[in-house]
Amino acid sequence: MTDLAAERMDTGEDTMKGKFLTFLLGNEAYAIEIKFVIEMIGMQPITEVPELPEYVRGIINLRGKIVPVMDVRLRFKKESKEYNDRTCIIVVDVDGILLGLIVDNISEVISIPDEEIVPPPEINSCAENKYIKGIGKVGSNVKLILDCRKIMNEKDVEAISQIE
Amino acid sequence: MSDNYSNDPMLDMFIFETVQLIEQLEQSIIEIERSNCYTEDSINEIFRVMHTIKSSSAMMHYENISLIAHTIEDLFYFLREEKPKKIDCLKLTDIVLESADFIKHETDKIVEGRKSDGDGSELIRRIKNYLSRLKADNSKENAEKGKSPSKNEDTDSISEDSSNQINLSDFLQQNYKAVIYFEEGCQMENVRAFLVINNLKEIAEDISYVPEDIIDNDGSIEIIKNNGFWISFKSDRSYKEIHEFISHNVVFLKEFELYETKSDGHQQLSTDNQNRKDLQDKEKIEEPQFVSTRQSIISVNVHKLDKLMDLVGELVISEAMVLQNPDLNGLVLDNFLKSARQLHKITGELQDAVMSIRMVSLSATFQRMNRIVRDMSKKLGKDIRLELIGEETEVDKNIIDHISDPLMHLIRNSVDHGIENSEVRKAKNKPEFGTITLEAKNSGGDVLIIIKDDGRGLNKESILSKARRNGLIKKPEQELTDKEVYSFIMLAGFSTKEEVSEYSGRGVGMDVVTKNIGAIGGTVSIDSVEGEGTAITLKMPLTLAIIDSMTIKTGKSFFSVPIISIRESFKAEDGDIIIDSEGNEMIMIRGQCYTAVRLYELYGIKTEIKNISDGVMLMVENDGKAICIFADEIIGEQEVVIKALPGYIRNLKKIRGLSGCTLLGDGNISLILDVGDLITSLEEGRMKI
Secondary structure, rough: HHHHHHHHHHHHHHHHHOEEEEEEOOOEEEEEEEHHHEEEOOOOOOOEEEEEOOOEEEEEEEEEEEEEEEEEEOOOOOOOOOOOOOOEEEEEOOOOEEEEEEEEEEEEEOOOOOOHEEOOOOOOOOOHHHHHEEEEEEEEEEEEEOHHHHHHHOOOOHHHHHHH | OOOOOOHHHHHHHHHHHHHHHHHHHHHHHHHHHHHOOOOOHHHHHHHHHHHHHHHHHHHHHOHHHHHHHHEEEEEEEEHHHHOOOOOOHHHHHHHHHHHHHHHHHHHHHHHHHOOOOOOOOOHHHHHHHHHHHHHHHHHHHHHHHHOHHHHHHHHHHOOOOHHHHHHHHHOOOEEEEEEEOOOOOOOOHHHHHHHHHHHHHHHHHHHHHOOOOOOOHHHHHHHHHOEEEEEEEEOOOOOOHHHHHHHHHHHOOEEEEEEEEEHHHHHHHHHHHHHHHHHHHHHHHHHHHHHHHHHOOOOOHHHHHHHHHHHHHHHHHHHHHHHHHHHOOOOOOOOHHHHHHHHHHHHHHEEEEHHHHHEEEEEHHHHHHHHHHHHHHHOOOOOOEEEEOOOOEEEHHHHHHHHHHHHHHHHHHHHHHHOOOHHHHOOOOOOOOEEEEEEEEEEOOOEEEEEEEEEOOOOOHHHHHHHHHOOOOOOHHHHHHHHHHHHHOOOOOOOOOOOOOOOOOOOHHHHHHHHHHHHHHHOEEEEEEEOOOOEEEEEEEOOOOOEEEEEEEEOOEEEEEEHHHHHHEEEEOOOHHEEEEOOOOEEOOOOEEEEEEEEEEHHOEEEEEOOOOEEEEEOOOOEEEEEEEEEEEEEEEEEEOOOOOOOOHHHHHHOEEEEEEEEOOOOOEEEEHHHHHHHHHHHHOOOOO
């Protein structure tokens, strides 16, 4: 029985493999693996939660589920931008933990085969670099593939120490 | 298979069942030990438990568990069938408990996803030894009994219950079988046979005969004529006496045969029936007792209940969303409101019902303490009795999970440090046996659990000196109240006991107890009189899921404050605020000075309302300490369903003064203030105002 379940999981992942959701932050195009994405919603009223790093904007009520939201711009130490009707929240589920990512706008779902993905350059001190898992080539464009786990788990030491 | 615990409902069931059976077993063993004899019921129960475990573990391929269970089953089979008199109760109890421990330990391993690899062969060998010794003793005894049955009864020192006495007389009686032929042509054979039975009743018991319906059925005449009248019975008379009795008392007797039988199948069956009937009767008597403690009728996965609870929470919120919908403003809706009230009533009842499903009685947790007290008092050579009061008190399942360890710890402390040796107790004019009372009761929205012992009590001086050494005293010593002194023992790394024993005294413990109880919103307080005993009171909320709260607003943020911790709310004037040299604000109310906290400053919230006279003050208290919170306005009182903050935020950091969040009727999220945490954070200066 467990084998069956595992098999199903495999096929489920198979259909999602190589598929990415792309979105824009300013002029840069980012991509995240589609298997993490639960849903995409428009901007919601956010309840602020005190004492959190600036990039965690607060929590939203997603049909009774309470989901924290993170401004990806602030997370990457970019300038924040006024939210407008293009602003979206991508709700992701990483290992059972829900998180909403606030992004400028969502573009499309594309397939990037493994061979088109190259690792990021190792010598690069850019703040956002450590959250980039790889760089995908799509035609003449490049998409920066985000490492969802790192975005979630890597503690921004600086931001927390500022609060304290 | 054992690697995949959560995916296998069979294994789930096995674990659940085994744990429950073992718990039940432990409970009955402890009861047996108290009454100091193995009754037939208890032997049967243990046999049944072990039998179930044996077969289910064999099915799941846990050979070691199955083997242990099988050996114990053998042992109890012998006890059940042979009913030996000389049982070393103490030894037997130890063996059974040890086996129960082994099985429990192995089950734990399986739960954790490890392989069950414990080796029970040593234990099995000991059980077998015990059994063979028991057999040897017993056969000797039987031989003695045969020689002088009457004497045996006198020497019988163990108090027997009635059922055993019946069995004893069974043992002394002989079984007989007789076939009686009446003279031909005597007429009315059936009536004569009936007379024979009547006569036999004077000297015999358990009479059964073929044909059975001698009077009612005329056909029996023919049978008796042709086959004879078959009787089997039991009597304590000798063969000769029976023979004489029959030949003198039966008229028209043609011939008869009398056999003495050892124990034929028929007889066995009838006594078995008898036993079973006895058993049933007893069970009937005991039933009312069981009803109060074991109500496990259906077992449901807790996650399903959590889910149900969540859904009901959602329902309550959506109901509020519908009924307080802004679109309804200004409309006259008599019928709608009537139906709405009905809906409100039903959802309220539904909520109560779901809550009550999650309520579990404390008895299982309390009963487990019996075992600890037993094991420890035996090892430490103390005579201790555990009294349980109010074990039927019900609390939320979540709370049960949180209090089991603290309770165990407190009981251990009492046994180890609290209760003195019997010599010391005698010298102090106390009863030789120590008493630990474990009491649970409801008090308002809280449950109190009190662990009381009549031991030596806490020594204030030694606590103080230890606290002094560790630099824990922050106030002038003469100002410390007794309660404050005692509360030192709840701090980390504090143990007044000099030597470390197997059970306690390492200084880790009381602080863990406080932390665990604190985690579910409870408090611990200690009372003690030196030389007379200690009482530790755990005060906990009845449930963790729903609280009555007051919602307040600051800027755009909503906060919910548990009603239990609100003392009053009031409007203050600017002039009421006193500012000290460091800029801290205080407020004077009825001659008492309280710290005033501006919520917007505390949490850095943007708001327009900064004048004290424009907003409201809420006086909140926890543990006798009170502060005043300044907020923009009060929204209202509401029952809220507590939700934990999302996992991401919890992983990020612990937010001081917040215990969770909840959804308001209009879909807004409100943060729940944890008054206790807020006050301690402020006190310790971890939080700046």
